[in-house]
Amino acid sequence: MKVSYYPGCSLQSTASEYGASTEAVLRALGITGKELPDWNCCGATSGHAIYRGLHQALAIRNLLIAEGEGLDLVVPCAACYNALRSTRQVLAGGDPEALRLKEETEHLLGRRYQGEVRVLHILEFLAGEEVGALLSARIRVPLAGLKLASYYGCLLTRPPRTVSFETNPEQPRLMDDLLSRLGASPVVWSHKTECCGASLSIPAPEIVCDLVGKIVLAARRAGADAIVTACPLCQTNLDGRQPEGEKIPVFFLTELVGVALGLNPHKWLRKHLVDARPLLKAHNLITASRA
Amino acid sequence: MVELRDPQPLRWIEEPSGQPITRCFQCYKCSSGCPVAGAMDILPHQIVRFVHLGLEEELLKCRAIWLCTACHTCKARCPNGIDISAINDTLKAAVLARGLRPALPAVADFHRQFLASVEKHGRVHELGMMVAYKLKTGNYLQDVPLGMRMLARGKFKLLPDPIRGQKEVRTLFHRARGEQR
Structure with missing residues (x-):
């Protein structure tokens, strides 16, 4: 099994043990986690606190890159997950402001967003049926x-x-x-x-x-x-x-x-x-x- | 006491916040579940009421909008689907856009320094952001022991890790601030 993996900023510094343990667990389960190329920060809470639409624009850039990878996107950080999942939903719901941001970001990156990328938090990924069975079989x-x-x-x-x-x-x-x-x-x-x-x-x-x-x-x-x-x-x-x-x-x-x-x-x-x-x-x- | 002057709802908040403000019937459910209500000067349900009554100055001057942690408990429980944290975001943006003084400058400075780091590198560099925040606020002594313990355990990355798409990220920032590019 192969997935796209979005670590986010914290998993490379203050929570590096979360990043390292996630990667080790994926390896132990025989799952390839390919890091999302050139991902950017999701903006966390600050991303939506003082500039309108910034957190959505930041999320759209990551979603566009993830879609190009053609794999499910697995995200351990709850803030990154929340930003990606909620932006994906807003786009799917046809919110005009979000669609305008999407068009601008598509133009900037030179690719189109189809809305096909699946965003999964590491918890729902590990607890899912297929990975859950893998996990149960390997508990030592x-x-x-x-x-x-x-x-x-x-x-x-x-x-x-x-x-x-x-x-x-x-x-x-x-x-x-x-x-x-x-x-x-x-x-x-x-x-x-x-x-x-x-x-x-x-x-x-x-x-x-x-x-x-x-x-x-x-x-x-x-x-x-x-x-x-x-x-x-x-x-x-x-x-x-x-x-x-x-x-x-x-x-x-x-x-x-x-x-x-x-x-x-x-x-x-x-x-x-x-x-x-x-x-x-x-x-x-x-x-x-x-x- | 707040003096009521010919109430006119603050319609300008509706569009950017995306919230159906006029649906609120003041059930207090938001304030009952808000984790920081105890520290707020205006409670969440009152924020919506102040919007109805056009109390713009009071809203832009209050501490509550800066104390909101964006936990979305209000949104999850509101019978009318109103996300008060989105209203608070719109109000905070208005305070800064109009050049007013935030009621809690440290919170505004934190958000600004966090985002400045993202704008510069494409990712937040936590250590650099903390130093910039301390220089900005002059709050040098706060959390020094905690910071040292985190540093000793290798919790901070010493150098930033800029992305290749820095220019793209900067463009997203310029647009969000409404600057021409």
């Missing part, structure tokens, strides 16, 4: 005994009609199901889709610490040993802004898939601010000798 280290809080955040779930791949976007299940498939025990908890405030993390940290504190506390209250995210902004924020005295590990989904596949996770996990290795060692999921 079941994550037995790990109690995990699946954290979906905003960008994978809202706006529901344009980006969500869930039956009930207020109560998402897909990550829980995938973690169960890996042998872990997802907990039932209250803050699956609450916002962590990542876009304000730098200019208004006091507000963000409050939001992160509530999410971390809710995960603890539900008995979770760790939180799992599928968004580089959520992970950086939840890992770095925990309340005084709190140290709950925050995993990227692909890191845990990698552990279950028997890959060596040390090079990913040593980048975390809250060390996640003691928890995995306590459950005999990794060995100290492989560090």
Whole structure:
């Protein structure tokens, strides 16, 4: 199987362990992830905050390049995914302003957009029928005994009609199901889709610490040993802004898939601010000798 | 107290935000679910009401539009399909386009520095963006320990990684700002 792969900016810096673990997992499953040539930044929250239509224009350039590749586009970053998926939907719905942007960008790149490229978040890709079966067949280290809080955040779930791949976007299940498939025990908890405030993390940290504190506390209250995210902004924020005295590990989904596949996770996990290795060692999921 | 002056809805917000503002019947569902409502000076449902009542100056001066995290919880739950974060984006753009002072300058500076990095390289260079933001705001001491820990763990790429299509990306920026090319 071959797919197009759009890492996005964070996966090459603050969340490089998300990028590295995604690539390792794809390789281990025998899937070729071909990096989208010359991709640009999606603009994240800033992309739509102060200039009208900029985030759509940035997304259209990436969609045009992806369509030229002729493969499904797999995206691990929730912000990139949200920008691509929502722009794709707006174009499909025939929004006149988006169509004008599309024509301008087509002219700039010298190719036409047909609306055929499929955009998949890494979560829905790994949980899909075909890849899910591949995954089940290759699990070598079941994550037995790990109690995990699946954290979906905003960008994978809202706006529901344009980006969500869930039956009930207020109560998402897909990550829980995938973690169960890996042998872990997802907990039932209250803050699956609450916002962590990542876009304000730098200019208004006091507000963000409050939001992160509530999410971390809710995960603890539900008995979770760790939180799992599928968004580089959520992970950086939840890992770095925990309340005084709190140290709950925050995993990227692909890191845990990698552990279950028997890959060596040390090079990913040593980048975390809250060390996640003691928890995995306590459950005999990794060995100290492989560090 | 806000003094009402011959209310005229702010029709100019409807088109750029793409939101059916007049459908709102003030059910408060948006404000009930908003994660940052506690820090806002005008609550989400009030933002829509202020648009109905033509309270333009109050909206352009408020902190709430800058505190919105664009989490879209309001949009997901609104019985009338209104995305208040899109209204907030339109208002923020208007503040900057008219040369007014943002109520939370640090938030505006963050967005500007983030986008300046994307405009320059085609991708955001996080370390360079953070340095530029600190120089702009003079907020040198904030988050230094956190930044050092992230640096020590190799979380920052030291140099930018410009794309080949930089000129294309710059053109998209010029157009979004309404500049002639």
